[in-house]
Amino acid sequence: SKLMQSNLAPIPELFVSYDSAQKLKVEAGDLTSHDLTPRQICDLELLMNGGFNPLKGFLTEEDYNGVVENMRLSNGTLWPMPITLDVSEEFADSIEIGQDIALRDQEGVILGTMTVTDRWVPNKAREAEKVFGADDSAHPAVNYLHNQAGKVYLGGPVTGIQQPVHYDFRGRRDTPNELRAYFRKLGWRKVVAFQTRNPLHRAHQELTFRAAKEAQANLLLHPVVGMTKPGDVDHFTRVRCYEAVLDKYPQSTTTMSLLNLAMRMAGPREAVWHGLIRANHGCSHFIVGRDHAGPGKNSAGEDFYGPYDAQDLYRQYQSEIGAEMVDFKHMVYVQERAQYEPADEIEDRDNVTILNISGTELRRRLAEGLEIPEWFSFPEVVKELRRTKPPRSQQGFTVFFTGFSGSGKSTIANALMVKLMEMGGRPVTLLDGDIVRKNLSSELGFSKEHRDLNIKRIGYVASEITKNGGIAICAPIAPYGATRRHVREEIEQYGAFVEVHVATSLEECERRDRKGLYKLAREGKIKEFTGISDPYDVPVDPELRVETENVEVDNCAHQVILKLESLGLIAAQ
Ligand code: PPS
Structure with a gap:
């Protein structure tokens, strides 16, 4: 070439x-x-x-x-x-x-x-x-x-007029002209850029090093820190990981710079775009991998693009892009030789053991706190990832009870709180309907608009608690399915959302009428009363549904505990 x-x-x-x-x-x-x-x-x-x-x-x-x-x-x-x-x-x-x-x-x-x-x-x-x-x-x-x-x-x-201000990793951010000047100063005539939005493990380190050797070029790790795919590891964590990996390259062959790009996940077109951007940053070569900048599955469950569409399109426009493509080698670990090798260059496939850990498997191991072998990643990288994403049994989560007034939500929620406090380990906060209406939502009534506001406030507080590693127990009526879904989505960014439908029938709630409210509602003295004169969307797919008729409160709370155990949120006792 x-x-x-x-x-x-x-x-x-x-x-x-x-x-x-x-x-x-x-x-x-x-x-x-x-x-x-x-x-x-x-x-x-x-x-x-x-x-x-x-x-x-x-x-x-x-x-x-x-x-x-x-x-x-x-x-x-x-x-x-x-x-x-x-x-x-x-x-x-x-x-x-x-x-x-x-x-x-x-x-x-x-x-x-x-x-x-x-x-x-x-x-x-x-x-x-x-x-x-x-x-x-x-x-x-x-x-x-x-x-x-x-x-x-x-x-x-x-x-x-001026660049957007960044307060993080200031020394790691370079404009195209700053990188050009840096390469000039070091005499780097050929530079191969590696684009990434994921943490780097040993295979990446091997492949980037090989790519640079193959192109007889220096290497620029050029990770995206602007906007990547929703759900990606946050860039703060990733940059700490990259810094650890940077130490693994032979000195003065490799550098790293952060790119404040908003990715579009456009596969082939994105690869061409990435190449143009890297050429502007003074790079002569650009690594394009399998499924470059792929967006995942479409609504029919199929890939948006073929695995090598990006490489094909790039090749077609390469001379205009100004950065030559280095295609990504799929690197696998060969146990007998204790090294990474390009998968397509292994001739004795049948006689050696090839090891690989997929992205999904890695996430599972992190979530469950299982071992991640040294052949797969660098201990420093694993440590950073574990710090950011501790195993599920140490992450925050939210238990969200929903059900009619008088269904037993608060009582079960209280029992659950006490049981979780007995176990210890994480702080527990109870956001009970009545408590919230006293402290957070004192000005609100029971119109749809006000109920939604109330639930969104609860959801916001619960999401903050979850983010910070605590347990939030919510126990409002939360009659609207769409609003519950909104809260779920907000919380699931940070941890698990466990919806518990307290399925006591309206007849039973009214028969118990612990606060005398149903009587008043029937008499029309309370308006918009859930179940009587206001709607309740029964949860379609809650994590757990508990019946309370002829079941003790303690047993209801215990069912929740078992659910939390089976979800890996609390360690089995
Ligand atoms: S909501 O819909 O989720 O915002 O409701 P929530 O904040 O859980 O408040 C419900 C408690 O308020 C009392 N109450 C009413 N409930 C339903 N409808 C009307 N109109 C109403 N007016 C007052 C009632 O005691 C509820 O308490 P719980 O603990 O659910 O019995």
Whole structure:
């Protein structure tokens, strides 16, 4: 293969000089402001610092159409990804073509200005089909396009005033020109970049080292810390892991820099985009793996892209990208030789033991606190991952009781709390319906709107407790299924959500009428009373349903304990 060498001269940025920036900042005080979304902030950073060279701003309508249809700007230059400024209809209507707007971060700091030359309503279904391969909201970027992005796109040239501020890992962040200068200074003529959004283990270290050797190049670990796939290991943890792995390469062959990119998980197009970005960062080579930037399964349970589609598309456009592809070797561990080898180069397959741990298996071992062998990863990396994600029996979780008034939720919740406190290990908080209504929701009544607000507040507090490793026990009526689902989703980002339906029938609750409320409700003295004059959506698929008629409270609470054990949330006694 021909050996590319990058030209390490500076590339154009969109920033104005320091003095002009100070002036512009003051003048821009009078401009209409657009508050950038987190993704737009990532895009703007790379537009301004040259990471998205040759783009000079957010795409115009003509450029957008070209990019969507055939991956080219209107002047014919290769560009695979729509970099668009999506806004609400309301904001778009308040703008006149030709006007300058201020682009501000979420604290109101002005990062740049844009002269609005274009405003249009994109055909999002078309964009989804062409760019992401299917108009299917199981794709994270398609979901974003339809459910988060504004209806209208604005386009036009950007003037950069200042970079977005990052308070974390400041010394590890470099603009394209900073990296170019670094490579120049060290005399690194050829550099192979490795893109990643996952922690690196031994196989990655081996393959990147081999890739660099093969290309006779130095290596840049260039992990994405902007926005990756929902559910990924957070970037703080990952960077600590990368730092540990960096020490495993021969000194002065390898460096690392963090890339504040908002990924789209667009597979083949994303690979081409990643290559262009790396070429802008002074890299001559780029590693493209199996299923590069893959979004996972579509709504029919199939892969969005073929495993080598990204490599095929990249190869097709390689000469225009400016960074040569190094294809990813699938590395496996050969036990007898105690080393990693490319899977396709093992000739004595039948006589050796090939070991591998899949991503799913790794997550299971982490969740259950099981051994992760040294041949698989570096102890420092495993330690970081375990610190961030302790086994389930040490993670926070939420038990969410739901049921009619008087069903026995509070009583069982109290019993459960006491049993969990007897076991010890994690702090327990009881968010009982009545307690919450006294302390958190004292101004609320029982309309649908107020009940939803009440449940969302409970959910928020429970999610914070769960995030911080505690146990939250909630016991409201929570009559609306959609609201319970919302709370579940919020909490499941941090730990388990165990829904317990206390299934005491309305007749039984009314017969018990412990607070005398049913009588009042029947007489019309209490309005909107759940079960009598207000709805209750019976949970369809709760983790546990408990019957309370002829069952002791202690036994009900014990059923919950058994459920928690079977879910691995408490260690079996
Ligand atoms: S909700 O729907 O989840 O917000 O309700 P919650 O916060 O759990 O509050 C329910 C308790 O308030 C008392 N109460 C009523 N319940 C239902 N409907 C109406 N209209 C109503 N008015 C007052 C009742 O005592 C509930 O307590 P529990 O512990 O459930 O019996």
